[in-house]
Amino acid sequence: MIPMLAFQRLPPTSPDLLRDDARPYFLWWLDATVADLRAALGDPDPARRAYWMGALLREANTRDVWLFVTPDQVRDHWPMLARHLGRTRGLWAWLLRLEEPRGPSAGETHA
DSSP, X not given: OXXXXXXXXXXXXXXXXXXXXXXXXXXXXXXOOHHHHHHHHTOSXXXXXXXXXXXXXXXXXXXXXXXXXXXXXXXXXXXXHGGGOGGGHHHHHHHTTOOOOSSOOTTOOOO
């Protein structure tokens, strides 16, 4: 097994992501702020948290993801979260050494 390196976070792609009133670029289809995202990621409903975490992982630059969640949070939510990741599901499974679920993710269609 490869030893884990010390976790060091890169700076955000935009300093605006550090402001609660900013609109995150990765939630382009919503009128939501950083504060709205943080609230949704702390929602008591695990399905709601998984949806928002999936949107974050699917749409944000990987370096910005860690401003909002930790690798352990992603691992803990993986069973409900993976279906919201679309084509990025394999990437996140590989990055976090998780088993990639079989079958299409939500929203994917196969001809």
